[in-house]
Amino acid sequence: MPSTMALFLVLLGTLCSFIYFFRTLTTNKNDRKLPPGPAPLPIIGNLHMLGKLPHQSLHRLAQRYGPIMLIKLGHVPTIVVSSPEAAELFLKVHDVVFASRPKVQSSDYLTCGAKGLAFTEYGSYWRTVRKWCILHLLSALKVESFAPVRKAEMVSLVESVRAMAAEGETLNLSQQVAKVVEVIMSRVIFGRCMDDEVELKPLIEETMYLAGVFNLSDYVPFLAPLDLQGIKRRLKRTSNGLHAFFDKLIDEIERESKNIEERKSYTDIFHVMVSLLNTPMNPADEENPYIIGRENIRGIMVDMVAASFDTTSTAIEWTLSELLRHPRVMAGLQQELETIVGRNRMVEESDLPKLTYLDMVIKESLRLHPVAPLLIPHESTEDITVNGHFIPKKSRIVVNVWSLGRDCTVWSDNAEEFFPERFDNSGIDLRGHDFQLIPFGAGRRGCPGMQLGLTTLRLVVAQLVHCFDWELPDALLPNELDMTEKFGLSLPRANHLFAKPAYRLVG
Numbered sequence: 001m002p003s004t005m006a007l008f009l010v011l012l013g014t015l016c017s018f019i020y021f022f023r024t025l026t027t028n029k030n031d032r033k034l035p036p037g038p039a040p041l042p043i044i045g046n047l048h049m050l051g052k053l054p055h056q057s058l059h060r061l062a063q064r065y066g067p068i069m070l071i072k073l074g075h076v077p078t079i080v081v082s083s084p085e086a087a088e089l090f091l092k093v094h095d096v097v098f099a100s101r102p103k104v105q106s107s108d109y110l111t112c113g114a115k116g117l118a119f120t121e122y123g124s125y126w127r128t129v130r131k132w133c134i135l136h137l138l139s140a141l142k143v144e145s146f147a148p149v150r151k152a153e154m155v156s157l158v159e160s161v162r163a164m165a166a167e168g169e170t171l172n173l174s175q176q177v178a179k180v181v182e183v184i185m186s187r188v189i190f191g192r193c194m195d196d197e198v199e200l201k202p203l204i205e206e207t208m209y210l211a212g213v214f215n216l217s218d219y220v221p222f223l224a225p226l227d228l229q230g231i232k233r234r235l236k237r238t239s240n241g242l243h244a245f246f247d248k249l250i251d252e253i254e255r256e257s258k259n260i261e262e263r264k265s266y267t268d269i270f271h272v273m274v275s276l277l278n279t280p281m282n283p284a285d286e287e288n289p290y291i292i293g294r295e296n297i298r299g300i301m302v303d304m305v306a307a308s309f310d311t312t313s314t315a316i317e318w319t320l321s322e323l324l325r326h327p328r329v330m331a332g333l334q335q336e337l338e339t340i341v342g343r344n345r346m347v348e349e350s351d352l353p354k355l356t357y358l359d360m361v362i363k364e365s366l367r368l369h370p371v372a373p374l375l376i377p378h379e380s381t382e383d384i385t386v387n388g389h390f391i392p393k394k395s396r397i398v399v400n401v402w403s404l405g406r407d408c409t410v411w412s413d414n415a416e417e418f419f420p421e422r423f424d425n426s427g428i429d430l431r432g433h434d435f436q437l438i439p440f441g442a443g444r445r446g447c448p449g450m451q452l453g454l455t456t457l458r459l460v461v462a463q464l465v466h467c468f469d470w471e472l473p474d475a476l477l478p479n480e481l482d483m484t485e486k487f488g489l490s491l492p493r494a495n496h497l498f499a500k501p502a503y504r505l506v507g
């Protein structure tokens with residue numbers, strides 16, 4: 001289907017090429033030098049070059065055209081950034097110019113006209129919402145306050161895996177990990193466990209897919225009404241589903257607590273928002289008050305759920321996959337856990353800062369498997385020249401983090417190899433200061449949920465590795481484990497991960 005479509009578009013394109021060349025002649029009369037890049041086709045630009053795994057295709061193209069490359073996604077000029085030095089220019093030096101987000105069809109539908117956080121354009125609304133989410137959900141203090149939730153879920157995770165181990169069962173690790181992350185995050189975000197809410201999971205998966213696809217209609221607007229890929233239909237269905245879901249939850253809470261005083265006692269962000277419905281989100285700023293309405297709640301909640309569930313579980317899955325593929329590293333990590341935690345108890349959150357090898361393992365996994373391989377697209381808000389390249393206003397900026405993690409000039413020849421020891425005493429951290437490793441992005445738009453994500457990621461990996469020995473099913477050898485990726489806004493494994501646990505704690 002995509003190839004027939006591409007063919008159709010190429011034909012259509014040829015027809016229009018005269019108009020196109022005429023336009024290029026007139027618009028490029030000023031000699032501001034654009035970045036190099038592959039020649040675009042009329043109308044579709046370079047969309048046909050993206051393939052199934054765009055981050056990999058772009059990585060290969062960048063090796064030919066350089067770390068600041070121009071491609072055209074339909075009519076949208078897109079700058080692909082593929083080296084740590086270049087990333088620093090876009091996300092630090094000129095961060096303020098590139099801190100907006102493009103308006104795309106999917107975010108319009110899914111987050112109520114970009115009333116959320118992640119897909120909202122740069123400006124005072126975004127700033128207000130971001131501050132709000134940090135205050136009520138993502139600050140270090142807040143993240144820590146939910147430690148008891150994580151602890152309770154760790155106990156129940158270990159119990160259920162232990163029961164399966166006793167039966168000698170093979171575990172669907174992908175499923176188990178997705179479930180525990182979902183439960184933890186729902187309790188943190190919504191103040192309750194959504195285990196019974198069957199509707200949410202498929203909606204979120206669909207949301208992640210739709211938010212991530214290079215969606216033809218966004219790049220070739222005159223084709224949008226035709227909806228060739230059927231994306232609009234899916235978007236409508238998904239967004240209706242999400243809206244109904246959140247409306248139901250909001251109604252429930254409102255019914256639960258008619259009493260204003262009682263409402264104020266809640267601490268999770270969702271309950272706080274519902275309790276403040278119809279009041280300003282930023283009471284201190286009297287000039288532009290943002291009144292909290294249902295659509296703000298929906299928009300923000302969709303973003304929180306979309307940004308937290310899948311990213312965190314995908315990162316855990318990849319880390320466990322690499323550990324299963326590298327028994328040496330697995331043994332090293334178990335050794336560290338044994339020394340610091342000991343075999344007679346589970347891992348506690350307070351152990352995490354002492355687990356230095358775990359930290360290296362997780363960095364290495366995020367280096368090779370960045371959960372958001374192209375970050376979330378940025379957009380420039382004015383014309384600017386970067387490193388001699390002219391970048392027009394409203395260009396889309398794609399930072400290929402997947403490519404940064406494989407740059408041989410910074411990671412040496414063994415860049416493709418999973419080798420956590422490379423971080424021994426390296427001082428490279430994940431906060432967005434070291435541009436060779438920015439799985440959480442950097443600068444103004446960097447991930448505000450890093451603390452929450454990393455704590456959960458570290459804890460789940462440490463727990464599963466400490467409490468169990470793992471073996472691949474069907475006598476699969478470690479190096480035979482399939483590591484194929486599947487592209488979307490997040491980059492999960494193409495195939496689910498399975499392994500056999502054996503309980504290893506004493507008692």
Ligand code: HEM
Nearest residue numbers: 118307308311312371372375376439440441445447449453
């Ligand atoms: C291991 C887990 C996670 C990874 C790897 C990750 C990674 C990222 C990345 C790469 C971005 C885009 C940065 C950019 O465009 O420059 C991002 C944005 C974002 N993340 Fe995370 N994230 C994770 C977990 C979380 C969690 C748990 C939350 C909590 C709700 C969260 C909330 C957000 C939000 C709201 C944004 C948008 C920020 C903005 O546009 O201002 N993330 N994340």
Ligand SMILES: *[C@@H]1O[C@H](CO)[C@@H](O)[C@H](O)[C@H]1NC(C)=O
Nearest residue numbers: 172173174175176178496497
């Ligand atoms: C494993 O779990 C995933 C969900 O995470 C599911 O889609 C898949 O069907 C499961 N596989 C089996 C064989 O149960």
Ligand SMILES: CC(=O)N[C@H]1CO[C@H](CO)[C@@H](O)[C@@H]1O
Nearest residue numbers: 002047213214215216229231
């Ligand atoms: C360029 C392109 O068409 N990308 C994707 C858009 O979405 C469809 C699914 O609806 C994918 O198959 C395409 O690869």
